[in-house]
Amino acid sequence: xxxxxxxxxxxxxxxxxxxxxxxxxxxxxxxxxxxxxxxxxxxxxxxxxxxxxxxxxxxxxxxxxxxxxxxxxxxxxxxxxxxxxxxxxxxxxxxxxxxxxxxxxxxxxxxxxxxxxxxxxxxxxxxxxxxxxxxxxxxxxxxxxxxxxxxxxxxxxxxxxxxxxxxxxxxxxxxxxxxxxxxxxxxxxxxxxxxxxxxxxxx
Numbered sequence: 001x002x003x004x005x006x007x008x009x010x011x012x013x014x015x016x017x018x019x020x021x022x023x024x025x026x027x028x029x030x031x032x033x034x035x036x037x038x039x040x041x042x043x044x045x046x047x048x049x050x051x052x053x054x055x056x057x058x059x060x061x062x063x064x065x066x067x068x069x070x071x072x073x074x075x076x077x078x079x080x081x082x083x084x085x086x087x088x089x090x091x092x093x094x095x096x097x098x099x100x101x102x103x104x105x106x107x108x109x110x111x112x113x114x115x116x117x118x119x120x121x122x123x124x125x126x127x128x129x130x131x132x133x134x135x136x137x138x139x140x141x142x143x144x145x146x147x148x149x150x151x152x153x154x155x156x157x158x159x160x161x162x163x164x165x166x167x168x169x170x171x172x173x174x175x176x177x178x179x180x181x182x183x184x185x186x187x188x189x190x191x192x193x194x195x196x197x198x199x200x201x202x203x
Contacts, residue, residue: 001026001027001061001062001063001064001077001151001152001182002024002025002026002061002062002066002182003023003024003025003026003048003059003060003061003062003152003182003184004022004023004024004025004058004059004060004062005021005022005023005024005047005048005057005058005059005060006022006057006058006059007020007021007022007056007057007058008020008021008022008044008047008054008056008057008058008059009021009054009055009056009057010040010043010044010047010052010054010055011055017040017043018040018043018044018047018054018203020057021044021057021201021203023199023201025182025184025199026182027179027180027181027182027183029198029199030178030182030183030184030185030194030196030197030198030199031183031184031185031197031199031200031201032184032185032186032187032193032194032197032199032200032201033045033184033185033186033187033200033201033203034186034187034188034189034194034200034201034202034203035188035189035202035203036188036189037188039203040203041156041186041187041188041203042082042156042186044186044201044203045080045154045156045184045186047059048154048184049078049080049154050071050074050075050078051080059071061074061077061152063077074152076150077150077151077152078150078152078153078154079104079144079145079148079150079152079153079154080154080156081138081141081142081144081145081153081154081155081156081158082141082155082156082157083134083138083156083157083160083161084156085141087129087137087140087141088129089128089129089130090128090129090130091128091129092125092126092127092128092129093116093121093124093125093126093127093129093132093140094112094116094125094126096129096140096144097112097115097116097144098112100144100148101148104144104148104149104150105148105149106147106148106149107147107148107149107177110147110148115143115147118143118147118173119139119140119143120169121136121140124136133161134160134161135161135162135163135166138158138159138160138161138162138166139162139166139169139170142155142158142170142173142174143173146173146174146177146178147177150181151180151181151182152181152182152184153178153181153182153183153184154184154186155183155184155185155186155193156186157186157187157188157190157193158170158185158187158193159190159192159193167192170192170193171192171195174196175196178196183196183197185197
C-alpha cells in the first residue's frame with residue numbers, strides 16, 4: 001500500500017495551518033508528523049484519515065496492487081487512534097473487543113482472550129470501559145488498531161497519559177505488530193512515540 005500527498009493546504013478562519021505539504025508513506029517508510037502545539041499536526045493526520053478535507057492539493061491511496069482506492073472506501077483500510085477518539089463507555093472490556101471484532105478481523109491466531117492477555121488486562125475483563133483510567137483507555141485503543149487487520153494505522157499522540165511501563169508496552173507492541181502496515185504517528189516531539197519511523201514531516 002501507499003499514501004501520497006502533494007501540495008496539501010488547509011486554512012481555518014483565513015489562517016493557513018498547513019501549506020504545500022507533500023509526502024509518500026508505505027509500510028517500508030513509516031512516518032512521523034512532528035511540531036509544536038498548534039502547528040497543524042492533528043489537522044494533517046485527520047486529512048490523511050479522510051476526516052478533514054484539504055482546501056487544495058492531492059491525496060491518493062493505493063492498495064497492494066498499486067490500484068487507486070476511492071476516498072469513499074478508504075475507511076475500510078484505516079484505523080485512527082487519538083486521545084479524543086471514543087470507546088463505548090458502557091461496554092465491558094470483553095464486550096468492546098467482541099464488538100470491534102464484528103467489524104474488523106483480528107490478526108491471524110488472535111481472539112478476545114489473547115488480546116486481553118497482550119494488554120495485561122486479565123483482571124479488567126468484566127469492568128466497564130467508563131471505569132478505566134485515561135491511560136488504560138488509550139492502551140485499549142492502540143490494541144484495537146495493532147491487533148486487527150486494517151492496513152493503515154494513524155496515531156495522534158499515542159502515548160498520552162502513559163506511564164513508563166505503558167510506554168515500554170507501546171514500543172514493544174508496535175515493533176512486533178506493525179509489519180506490512182502503513183504507520184503514521186503524530187507527535188509533539190516525543191521521540192519514543194515514533195522511534196521506528198524513517199521519515200518525518202516537521203510542521
